[in-house]
Amino acid sequence: MIRFENLRKRYKQVEALKGVSLQVGEGELFSYLGPNGSGKTTTIKILTGLAVPSAGDAWLHGFHVEKESLQAKRQCGLVSQNINLDNELTVGENLHLHGKLFQMPRKERVQRICELLEYVEIADRMDSPVKSLSGGMKKRVMIARALMHSPRILFLDEPTTGLDPAIRRRIWSLVKSIQRSGATIFLTTHYIEEAEFLADRVAFLNEGTIVTLDTPQNLMEGLGTWALDRVADGGMETLFFRDREEANRHIAAHEGSFSLRHVNLEDVFISLTGKKVMT
Protein backbone atom coordinates (compact mmCIF):
# COMPACT_ATOMS: atom_id res chain seq x y z
CA MET A 1 0.00 0.00 0.00
CA ILE A 2 1.16 3.52 -0.80
CA ARG A 3 0.11 6.48 1.28
CA PHE A 4 1.24 10.07 1.26
CA GLU A 5 -0.07 13.13 3.03
CA ASN A 6 0.41 16.78 2.24
CA LEU A 7 3.50 16.08 0.15
CA ARG A 8 5.30 19.22 -0.93
CA LYS A 9 8.44 19.77 -2.94
CA ARG A 10 10.07 23.07 -3.75
CA TYR A 11 12.98 23.46 -6.18
CA LYS A 12 14.33 26.97 -5.58
CA GLN A 13 11.59 29.23 -6.99
CA VAL A 14 9.37 26.44 -8.30
CA GLU A 15 6.90 24.54 -6.16
CA ALA A 16 6.71 21.19 -7.95
CA LEU A 17 4.27 19.59 -5.49
CA LYS A 18 1.77 21.67 -3.54
CA GLY A 19 0.59 19.40 -0.76
CA VAL A 20 -0.72 16.25 -2.42
CA SER A 21 -2.33 13.42 -0.47
CA LEU A 22 -3.23 10.00 -1.79
CA GLN A 23 -3.72 6.38 -0.85
CA VAL A 24 -3.21 3.46 -3.23
CA GLY A 25 -4.55 0.07 -2.20
CA GLU A 26 -2.68 -3.24 -2.29
CA GLY A 27 -2.77 -4.86 -5.73
CA GLU A 28 -4.15 -1.73 -7.36
CA LEU A 29 -2.86 -0.33 -10.65
CA PHE A 30 -2.94 3.37 -10.07
CA SER A 31 -2.16 5.93 -12.73
CA TYR A 32 -0.89 9.42 -12.15
CA LEU A 33 -1.73 11.39 -15.25
CA GLY A 34 -0.59 14.87 -16.10
CA PRO A 35 1.37 17.03 -18.52
CA ASN A 36 5.15 17.39 -18.37
CA GLY A 37 6.21 19.36 -15.31
CA SER A 38 3.02 18.61 -13.36
CA GLY A 39 4.92 16.84 -10.54
CA LYS A 40 4.51 13.16 -11.50
CA THR A 41 8.19 12.27 -11.51
CA THR A 42 8.82 14.38 -8.40
CA THR A 43 6.24 12.31 -6.52
CA ILE A 44 7.90 9.06 -7.58
CA LYS A 45 11.35 10.41 -6.72
CA ILE A 46 10.19 11.24 -3.19
CA LEU A 47 8.51 7.86 -2.73
CA THR A 48 11.58 5.93 -3.91
CA GLY A 49 14.17 7.93 -1.97
CA LEU A 50 15.67 9.88 -4.88
CA ALA A 51 14.34 13.20 -3.63
CA VAL A 52 13.69 14.71 -0.22
CA PRO A 53 10.22 16.17 0.36
CA SER A 54 10.09 19.79 1.48
CA ALA A 55 7.12 18.84 3.70
CA GLY A 56 4.68 16.01 4.24
CA ASP A 57 4.95 12.30 4.88
CA ALA A 58 4.82 9.15 2.79
CA TRP A 59 4.65 5.47 3.64
CA LEU A 60 5.21 2.32 1.59
CA HIS A 61 3.52 -0.66 3.21
CA GLY A 62 3.64 1.18 6.51
CA PHE A 63 7.32 2.17 6.31
CA HIS A 64 8.00 5.89 6.36
CA VAL A 65 10.07 6.77 3.27
CA GLU A 66 12.39 9.11 5.18
CA LYS A 67 12.51 7.71 8.72
CA GLU A 68 12.57 4.02 7.71
CA SER A 69 14.09 4.49 4.30
CA LEU A 70 15.90 1.13 4.02
CA GLN A 71 12.76 -0.88 4.83
CA ALA A 72 10.67 1.36 2.56
CA LYS A 73 13.11 0.89 -0.32
CA ARG A 74 12.92 -2.91 0.04
CA GLN A 75 9.18 -2.71 -0.65
CA CYS A 76 9.50 -1.13 -4.05
CA GLY A 77 11.00 -1.46 -7.50
CA LEU A 78 11.52 1.51 -9.78
CA VAL A 79 11.49 1.81 -13.55
CA SER A 80 12.75 5.33 -14.19
CA GLN A 81 11.75 7.57 -17.03
CA ASN A 82 15.37 7.68 -18.26
CA ILE A 83 17.18 4.55 -19.36
CA ASN A 84 19.44 4.07 -16.36
CA LEU A 85 21.08 0.74 -17.08
CA ASP A 86 24.81 0.34 -16.73
CA ASN A 87 25.77 0.64 -20.36
CA GLU A 88 29.16 -0.99 -19.92
CA LEU A 89 27.70 -4.15 -18.42
CA THR A 90 25.68 -6.96 -19.94
CA VAL A 91 21.99 -7.53 -19.27
CA GLY A 92 22.81 -10.29 -16.77
CA GLU A 93 25.46 -8.21 -15.01
CA ASN A 94 22.98 -5.34 -14.59
CA LEU A 95 20.48 -7.66 -12.96
CA HIS A 96 23.17 -9.23 -10.77
CA LEU A 97 24.24 -5.78 -9.59
CA HIS A 98 20.66 -4.95 -8.62
CA GLY A 99 20.32 -8.27 -6.79
CA LYS A 100 23.54 -7.59 -4.88
CA LEU A 101 22.32 -4.12 -3.92
CA PHE A 102 19.20 -5.77 -2.51
CA GLN A 103 21.31 -8.36 -0.64
CA MET A 104 20.09 -11.36 -2.65
CA PRO A 105 22.24 -14.49 -2.39
CA ARG A 106 23.95 -15.57 -5.62
CA LYS A 107 21.90 -18.74 -6.12
CA GLU A 108 18.65 -16.80 -5.79
CA ARG A 109 19.94 -14.11 -8.15
CA VAL A 110 20.82 -16.60 -10.87
CA GLN A 111 17.42 -18.30 -10.67
CA ARG A 112 15.51 -15.01 -10.59
CA ILE A 113 17.43 -13.57 -13.57
CA CYS A 114 16.56 -16.61 -15.70
CA GLU A 115 12.89 -16.40 -14.69
CA LEU A 116 12.62 -12.68 -15.30
CA LEU A 117 14.38 -12.61 -18.63
CA GLU A 118 12.00 -15.35 -19.79
CA TYR A 119 9.12 -13.29 -18.43
CA VAL A 120 10.09 -10.14 -20.35
CA GLU A 121 10.96 -12.28 -23.40
CA ILE A 122 14.64 -11.50 -23.75
CA ALA A 123 16.19 -14.63 -22.26
CA ASP A 124 18.49 -14.92 -25.25
CA ARG A 125 20.04 -11.51 -24.53
CA MET A 126 21.37 -12.27 -21.04
CA ASP A 127 25.02 -11.92 -22.12
CA SER A 128 24.46 -9.05 -24.53
CA PRO A 129 25.94 -5.68 -23.64
CA VAL A 130 23.18 -3.25 -22.76
CA LYS A 131 24.43 -0.81 -25.38
CA SER A 132 23.54 -3.33 -28.11
CA LEU A 133 19.83 -3.40 -27.17
CA SER A 134 16.97 -1.42 -28.69
CA GLY A 135 15.03 1.12 -26.61
CA GLY A 136 12.13 -1.29 -26.07
CA MET A 137 14.46 -4.08 -24.96
CA LYS A 138 16.21 -1.74 -22.54
CA LYS A 139 12.85 -0.84 -20.98
CA ARG A 140 12.05 -4.53 -20.58
CA VAL A 141 15.44 -5.10 -18.92
CA MET A 142 14.62 -2.21 -16.59
CA ILE A 143 11.29 -3.82 -15.72
CA ALA A 144 13.02 -7.16 -15.09
CA ARG A 145 15.60 -5.40 -12.94
CA ALA A 146 12.93 -3.62 -10.90
CA LEU A 147 11.24 -6.99 -10.26
CA MET A 148 14.49 -8.77 -9.25
CA HIS A 149 13.91 -8.52 -5.49
CA SER A 150 10.17 -9.32 -5.81
CA PRO A 151 8.93 -5.89 -4.68
CA ARG A 152 5.37 -5.45 -3.43
CA ILE A 153 5.14 -2.07 -5.14
CA LEU A 154 6.32 -1.22 -8.63
CA PHE A 155 6.82 2.39 -9.67
CA LEU A 156 6.73 2.91 -13.41
CA ASP A 157 7.68 6.43 -14.43
CA GLU A 158 6.49 6.96 -17.99
CA PRO A 159 7.62 3.46 -18.99
CA THR A 160 6.59 3.71 -22.65
CA THR A 161 7.73 7.22 -23.52
CA GLY A 162 9.57 7.23 -26.84
CA LEU A 163 8.63 3.66 -27.72
CA ASP A 164 6.74 2.67 -30.85
CA PRO A 165 3.07 1.60 -30.52
CA ALA A 166 3.74 -2.14 -30.91
CA ILE A 167 6.38 -2.17 -28.15
CA ARG A 168 4.15 0.02 -26.01
CA ARG A 169 1.32 -2.58 -26.24
CA ARG A 170 3.78 -5.32 -25.30
CA ILE A 171 4.83 -3.40 -22.22
CA TRP A 172 1.19 -2.81 -21.28
CA SER A 173 0.46 -6.53 -21.30
CA LEU A 174 3.59 -7.06 -19.20
CA VAL A 175 2.39 -4.44 -16.69
CA LYS A 176 -1.04 -6.10 -16.51
CA SER A 177 0.53 -9.48 -15.85
CA ILE A 178 2.72 -7.98 -13.09
CA GLN A 179 -0.43 -6.63 -11.46
CA ARG A 180 -2.08 -10.05 -11.72
CA SER A 181 0.85 -11.48 -9.77
CA GLY A 182 -0.28 -9.31 -6.83
CA ALA A 183 1.96 -6.25 -7.04
CA THR A 184 0.72 -2.72 -6.47
CA ILE A 185 1.60 -0.57 -9.46
CA PHE A 186 2.00 3.19 -9.47
CA LEU A 187 2.24 4.36 -13.05
CA THR A 188 2.88 7.87 -14.28
CA THR A 189 2.11 8.65 -17.86
CA HIS A 190 1.07 11.38 -20.19
CA TYR A 191 -0.43 8.90 -22.63
CA ILE A 192 -4.20 9.00 -22.17
CA GLU A 193 -4.82 5.61 -23.74
CA GLU A 194 -2.20 4.04 -21.44
CA ALA A 195 -4.07 5.18 -18.34
CA GLU A 196 -7.44 4.21 -19.85
CA PHE A 197 -6.23 0.74 -20.76
CA LEU A 198 -4.27 -0.06 -17.62
CA ALA A 199 -5.47 1.86 -14.60
CA ASP A 200 -7.95 0.84 -11.93
CA ARG A 201 -7.96 4.44 -10.74
CA VAL A 202 -6.53 7.64 -12.14
CA ALA A 203 -5.43 10.87 -10.49
CA PHE A 204 -5.00 13.96 -12.64
CA LEU A 205 -2.08 16.07 -11.58
CA ASN A 206 -1.79 19.66 -12.72
CA GLU A 207 0.84 22.15 -11.53
CA GLY A 208 1.62 20.10 -8.44
CA THR A 209 -1.98 19.55 -7.35
CA ILE A 210 -4.34 16.59 -7.76
CA VAL A 211 -7.35 17.99 -9.59
CA THR A 212 -9.45 14.83 -9.61
CA LEU A 213 -9.26 11.16 -8.70
CA ASP A 214 -11.55 8.29 -9.67
CA THR A 215 -11.83 5.25 -11.93
CA PRO A 216 -11.37 6.07 -15.65
CA GLN A 217 -14.95 4.96 -16.27
CA ASN A 218 -16.45 7.26 -13.63
CA LEU A 219 -14.35 10.20 -14.76
CA MET A 220 -15.42 9.79 -18.37
CA GLU A 221 -19.07 9.11 -17.54
CA GLY A 222 -19.09 12.35 -15.57
CA LEU A 223 -18.84 14.17 -18.89
CA GLY A 224 -21.02 11.93 -21.01
CA THR A 225 -20.50 9.02 -23.40
CA TRP A 226 -20.09 10.83 -26.72
CA ALA A 227 -17.92 13.78 -27.60
CA LEU A 228 -18.68 15.98 -30.56
CA ASP A 229 -15.76 18.02 -31.89
CA ARG A 230 -16.63 21.02 -33.99
CA VAL A 231 -14.23 23.41 -35.64
CA ALA A 232 -15.50 26.87 -34.81
CA ASP A 233 -13.93 30.31 -35.17
CA GLY A 234 -10.51 28.83 -35.88
CA GLY A 235 -10.59 26.77 -32.69
CA MET A 236 -11.96 23.41 -31.59
CA GLU A 237 -15.12 23.18 -29.54
CA THR A 238 -16.14 19.91 -27.89
CA LEU A 239 -19.63 19.11 -26.67
CA PHE A 240 -20.58 16.06 -24.62
CA PHE A 241 -23.71 13.93 -24.87
CA ARG A 242 -25.22 11.07 -22.89
CA ASP A 243 -26.29 9.14 -25.99
CA ARG A 244 -25.54 9.04 -29.68
CA GLU A 245 -29.03 10.13 -30.80
CA GLU A 246 -28.77 13.32 -28.78
CA ALA A 247 -25.41 14.04 -30.46
CA ASN A 248 -26.85 13.34 -33.92
CA ARG A 249 -29.80 15.68 -33.26
CA HIS A 250 -27.27 18.40 -32.40
CA ILE A 251 -25.38 17.80 -35.66
CA ALA A 252 -28.64 17.95 -37.66
CA ALA A 253 -29.65 21.20 -36.01
CA HIS A 254 -26.33 23.01 -36.54
CA GLU A 255 -24.14 23.86 -39.47
CA GLY A 256 -20.41 23.10 -39.62
CA SER A 257 -17.91 20.26 -39.63
CA PHE A 258 -18.43 17.75 -36.80
CA SER A 259 -16.58 14.69 -35.61
CA LEU A 260 -18.28 12.25 -33.23
CA ARG A 261 -16.25 9.98 -30.94
CA HIS A 262 -16.24 8.39 -27.48
CA VAL A 263 -15.34 10.56 -24.50
CA ASN A 264 -11.79 9.93 -23.27
CA LEU A 265 -9.68 10.95 -20.28
CA GLU A 266 -8.13 13.78 -22.25
CA ASP A 267 -11.61 15.37 -22.40
CA VAL A 268 -11.88 15.06 -18.62
CA PHE A 269 -8.48 16.68 -18.13
CA ILE A 270 -9.27 19.52 -20.53
CA SER A 271 -12.63 20.15 -18.90
CA LEU A 272 -10.93 20.42 -15.51
CA THR A 273 -7.82 22.39 -16.39
CA GLY A 274 -8.33 23.87 -19.84
CA LYS A 275 -5.08 22.15 -20.90
CA LYS A 276 -4.12 19.05 -22.82
CA VAL A 277 -2.30 16.25 -21.00
CA MET A 278 0.16 15.77 -23.84
CA THR A 279 1.95 19.12 -24.05
Add this chain to the structure above:
Amino acid sequence: MRGMLAIYQRELLILRKRFFRQLASMSVSPLLYLLAFGFGMGQGVRVGVHSYLEFLIPGLVAMNSMMQAFAIASEINIARFYWHIFEEFQAAPIRNISYVTGEVLAGITRALFSTALILLIAALSGVVVSYNFYFWFAVALNGFVFASLAVGLAMLVKSHSDQALLTNFFITPMAFLGGTFFPVDTMPVWVQHILHFLPLTHASKAIRAAAFGYPPDFSSYLLLALLGAVFFVLAFHWVNRARE
Protein backbone atom coordinates in the same frame (compact mmCIF):
# COMPACT_ATOMS: atom_id res chain seq x y z
CA MET B 1 28.57 -4.74 3.96
CA ARG B 2 26.93 -6.42 0.95
CA GLY B 3 25.93 -3.04 -0.45
CA MET B 4 29.53 -1.85 -0.14
CA LEU B 5 30.75 -5.00 -1.91
CA ALA B 6 28.18 -4.52 -4.70
CA ILE B 7 29.44 -0.98 -5.33
CA TYR B 8 33.09 -2.04 -5.16
CA GLN B 9 32.61 -5.08 -7.40
CA ARG B 10 30.80 -2.97 -9.99
CA GLU B 11 33.78 -0.62 -10.22
CA LEU B 12 36.16 -3.57 -10.48
CA LEU B 13 34.03 -5.15 -13.19
CA ILE B 14 34.12 -1.94 -15.20
CA LEU B 15 37.88 -1.68 -14.63
CA ARG B 16 38.25 -5.26 -15.89
CA LYS B 17 36.12 -4.59 -18.96
CA ARG B 18 38.22 -1.59 -19.86
CA PHE B 19 41.46 -3.26 -18.81
CA PHE B 20 43.63 -2.46 -21.84
CA ARG B 21 42.24 1.04 -22.32
CA GLN B 22 42.73 1.70 -18.63
CA LEU B 23 46.24 0.28 -18.72
CA ALA B 24 47.14 2.59 -21.58
CA SER B 25 45.55 5.61 -19.93
CA MET B 26 47.28 4.94 -16.59
CA SER B 27 50.71 4.54 -18.15
CA VAL B 28 50.77 7.37 -20.69
CA SER B 29 51.43 10.33 -18.41
CA PRO B 30 54.01 8.64 -16.11
CA LEU B 31 55.79 7.35 -19.19
CA LEU B 32 55.91 10.85 -20.68
CA TYR B 33 57.16 12.40 -17.42
CA LEU B 34 59.75 9.67 -17.11
CA LEU B 35 60.99 10.32 -20.63
CA ALA B 36 60.90 14.11 -20.42
CA PHE B 37 62.09 14.70 -16.88
CA GLY B 38 63.84 11.45 -16.02
CA PHE B 39 65.75 10.60 -19.15
CA GLY B 40 65.70 14.05 -20.75
CA MET B 41 66.18 16.91 -18.31
CA GLY B 42 67.24 14.82 -15.33
CA GLN B 43 70.10 12.96 -17.03
CA GLY B 44 73.19 13.41 -14.86
CA VAL B 45 71.29 15.36 -12.18
CA ARG B 46 71.55 14.12 -8.60
CA VAL B 47 69.28 14.83 -5.66
CA GLY B 48 71.33 14.17 -2.55
CA VAL B 49 72.79 10.70 -2.87
CA HIS B 50 70.19 9.55 -5.41
CA SER B 51 70.02 9.90 -9.17
CA TYR B 52 67.18 12.10 -10.42
CA LEU B 53 65.48 9.04 -11.89
CA GLU B 54 65.47 7.36 -8.47
CA PHE B 55 64.10 10.58 -6.99
CA LEU B 56 61.46 10.89 -9.68
CA ILE B 57 59.95 7.37 -9.52
CA PRO B 58 58.44 7.71 -6.00
CA GLY B 59 57.20 11.18 -7.00
CA LEU B 60 55.47 9.73 -10.04
CA VAL B 61 53.96 7.02 -7.83
CA ALA B 62 52.56 9.69 -5.49
CA MET B 63 51.26 11.78 -8.37
CA ASN B 64 49.73 8.94 -10.35
CA SER B 65 48.15 7.25 -7.35
CA MET B 66 46.58 10.60 -6.44
CA MET B 67 45.26 11.10 -9.97
CA GLN B 68 43.91 7.58 -10.32
CA ALA B 69 42.21 7.67 -6.93
CA PHE B 70 40.70 11.06 -7.77
CA ALA B 71 39.57 9.75 -11.17
CA ILE B 72 36.85 7.82 -9.35
CA ALA B 73 35.03 11.18 -9.31
CA SER B 74 34.74 11.06 -13.10
CA GLU B 75 33.32 7.53 -12.93
CA ILE B 76 30.75 8.67 -10.39
CA ASN B 77 29.83 11.67 -12.50
CA ILE B 78 29.39 9.55 -15.60
CA ALA B 79 27.15 7.27 -13.52
CA ARG B 80 25.20 10.32 -12.26
CA PHE B 81 24.90 12.62 -15.23
CA TYR B 82 25.17 10.39 -18.31
CA TRP B 83 23.97 6.90 -17.48
CA HIS B 84 21.81 7.87 -14.49
CA ILE B 85 22.95 4.67 -12.74
CA PHE B 86 23.39 6.64 -9.55
CA GLU B 87 19.57 6.56 -9.24
CA GLU B 88 19.83 2.78 -8.97
CA PHE B 89 22.17 3.16 -5.97
CA GLN B 90 19.99 5.84 -4.39
CA ALA B 91 16.87 3.69 -4.71
CA ALA B 92 18.62 0.61 -3.26
CA PRO B 93 18.39 -0.23 0.45
CA ILE B 94 22.03 0.52 1.16
CA ARG B 95 23.46 3.01 3.62
CA ASN B 96 25.41 6.03 2.49
CA ILE B 97 28.46 4.71 4.27
CA SER B 98 28.33 1.51 2.17
CA TYR B 99 28.22 3.55 -1.01
CA VAL B 100 31.11 5.81 0.03
CA THR B 101 33.23 2.90 1.28
CA GLY B 102 32.69 0.94 -1.95
CA GLU B 103 33.69 3.88 -4.12
CA VAL B 104 36.68 4.82 -1.93
CA LEU B 105 37.93 1.23 -2.00
CA ALA B 106 37.65 1.30 -5.78
CA GLY B 107 39.70 4.51 -5.81
CA ILE B 108 42.37 2.95 -3.59
CA THR B 109 42.46 -0.12 -5.84
CA ARG B 110 43.04 2.09 -8.87
CA ALA B 111 45.83 3.91 -6.99
CA LEU B 112 47.56 0.62 -6.09
CA PHE B 113 47.12 -0.74 -9.59
CA SER B 114 48.60 2.37 -11.21
CA THR B 115 51.52 2.20 -8.76
CA ALA B 116 52.28 -1.38 -9.77
CA LEU B 117 52.28 -0.20 -13.38
CA ILE B 118 54.79 2.60 -12.69
CA LEU B 119 57.03 0.25 -10.79
CA LEU B 120 56.99 -2.09 -13.75
CA ILE B 121 57.91 0.76 -16.10
CA ALA B 122 60.64 1.85 -13.65
CA ALA B 123 62.02 -1.69 -13.41
CA LEU B 124 62.16 -1.88 -17.20
CA SER B 125 64.11 1.39 -17.09
CA GLY B 126 66.54 -0.16 -14.64
CA VAL B 127 65.33 1.66 -11.52
CA VAL B 128 64.47 -0.54 -8.57
CA VAL B 129 63.63 1.02 -5.21
CA SER B 130 62.49 -0.58 -1.96
CA TYR B 131 58.89 -1.79 -2.15
CA ASN B 132 58.32 -2.44 1.52
CA PHE B 133 55.16 -2.36 3.65
CA TYR B 134 55.51 1.38 4.41
CA PHE B 135 55.76 2.15 0.71
CA TRP B 136 52.46 0.40 -0.09
CA PHE B 137 50.84 1.73 3.06
CA ALA B 138 51.70 5.31 2.06
CA VAL B 139 50.32 4.71 -1.45
CA ALA B 140 47.10 3.28 0.03
CA LEU B 141 46.76 6.27 2.38
CA ASN B 142 47.31 8.64 -0.53
CA GLY B 143 44.59 6.76 -2.42
CA PHE B 144 42.32 6.98 0.64
CA VAL B 145 42.75 10.78 0.87
CA PHE B 146 42.07 11.50 -2.78
CA ALA B 147 39.39 8.86 -3.36
CA SER B 148 37.45 10.19 -0.34
CA LEU B 149 37.87 13.74 -1.60
CA ALA B 150 36.76 12.61 -5.07
CA VAL B 151 33.58 10.91 -3.80
CA GLY B 152 32.69 13.98 -1.72
CA LEU B 153 33.25 16.46 -4.52
CA ALA B 154 31.46 14.24 -7.04
CA MET B 155 28.37 14.57 -4.85
CA LEU B 156 28.59 18.37 -4.81
CA VAL B 157 29.22 19.14 -8.47
CA LYS B 158 26.27 19.80 -10.74
CA SER B 159 27.83 18.75 -14.03
CA HIS B 160 30.76 16.93 -15.55
CA SER B 161 32.41 20.23 -16.51
CA ASP B 162 32.41 21.35 -12.84
CA GLN B 163 34.38 18.21 -12.12
CA ALA B 164 36.93 19.06 -14.82
CA LEU B 165 37.31 22.49 -13.26
CA LEU B 166 38.14 21.01 -9.86
CA THR B 167 40.76 18.79 -11.46
CA ASN B 168 42.30 21.76 -13.29
CA PHE B 169 42.42 24.02 -10.24
CA PHE B 170 43.35 21.59 -7.48
CA ILE B 171 44.69 18.30 -8.71
CA THR B 172 46.90 19.41 -11.61
CA PRO B 173 48.74 22.15 -9.63
CA MET B 174 49.19 19.73 -6.74
CA ALA B 175 50.60 17.13 -9.12
CA PHE B 176 53.42 19.50 -10.01
CA LEU B 177 53.98 21.21 -6.67
CA GLY B 178 53.57 18.36 -4.19
CA GLY B 179 57.20 17.27 -4.13
CA THR B 180 56.84 15.05 -7.15
CA PHE B 181 59.39 16.53 -9.58
CA PHE B 182 61.62 18.53 -7.24
CA PRO B 183 62.55 18.42 -3.54
CA VAL B 184 60.30 20.80 -1.59
CA ASP B 185 63.11 21.69 0.86
CA THR B 186 65.10 23.43 -1.89
CA MET B 187 62.30 25.98 -2.34
CA PRO B 188 62.20 29.34 -0.51
CA VAL B 189 60.96 28.93 3.05
CA TRP B 190 57.64 30.73 2.45
CA VAL B 191 56.93 28.44 -0.54
CA GLN B 192 57.75 25.42 1.60
CA HIS B 193 55.19 26.59 4.17
CA ILE B 194 52.53 26.75 1.49
CA LEU B 195 53.48 23.42 -0.05
CA HIS B 196 53.25 21.72 3.34
CA PHE B 197 49.52 22.38 3.24
CA LEU B 198 49.21 20.07 0.25
CA PRO B 199 48.43 16.45 1.11
CA LEU B 200 50.47 15.30 -1.87
CA THR B 201 53.62 16.86 -0.36
CA HIS B 202 53.24 14.53 2.62
CA ALA B 203 52.36 11.56 0.43
CA SER B 204 55.46 12.14 -1.74
CA LYS B 205 57.60 12.49 1.37
CA ALA B 206 56.30 9.26 2.92
CA ILE B 207 56.43 7.26 -0.33
CA ARG B 208 59.91 8.51 -1.20
CA ALA B 209 61.32 7.83 2.29
CA ALA B 210 59.89 4.29 2.19
CA ALA B 211 61.17 3.72 -1.34
CA PHE B 212 64.69 4.73 -0.25
CA GLY B 213 64.44 2.46 2.78
CA TYR B 214 64.61 5.34 5.30
CA PRO B 215 62.83 5.01 8.63
CA PRO B 216 59.21 6.22 8.26
CA ASP B 217 58.16 9.66 9.47
CA PHE B 218 54.89 8.71 11.11
CA SER B 219 53.67 12.29 11.20
CA SER B 220 53.10 12.14 7.42
CA TYR B 221 51.17 8.87 7.74
CA LEU B 222 49.10 10.26 10.59
CA LEU B 223 48.35 13.44 8.70
CA LEU B 224 47.25 11.54 5.60
CA ALA B 225 45.09 9.20 7.68
CA LEU B 226 43.43 12.14 9.47
CA LEU B 227 42.85 14.07 6.27
CA GLY B 228 41.46 10.96 4.58
CA ALA B 229 39.11 10.41 7.52
CA VAL B 230 37.87 14.03 7.33
CA PHE B 231 37.22 13.75 3.58
CA PHE B 232 35.53 10.38 4.11
CA VAL B 233 33.14 11.83 6.71
CA LEU B 234 32.40 14.78 4.41
CA ALA B 235 31.74 12.43 1.49
CA PHE B 236 29.37 10.44 3.68
CA HIS B 237 27.41 13.61 4.49
CA TRP B 238 27.46 14.94 0.94
CA VAL B 239 25.96 11.75 -0.53
CA ASN B 240 22.69 12.86 1.05
CA ARG B 241 22.99 16.26 -0.60
CA ALA B 242 23.08 14.55 -3.98
CA ARG B 243 19.40 13.71 -3.48
CA GLU B 244 17.14 16.28 -5.11
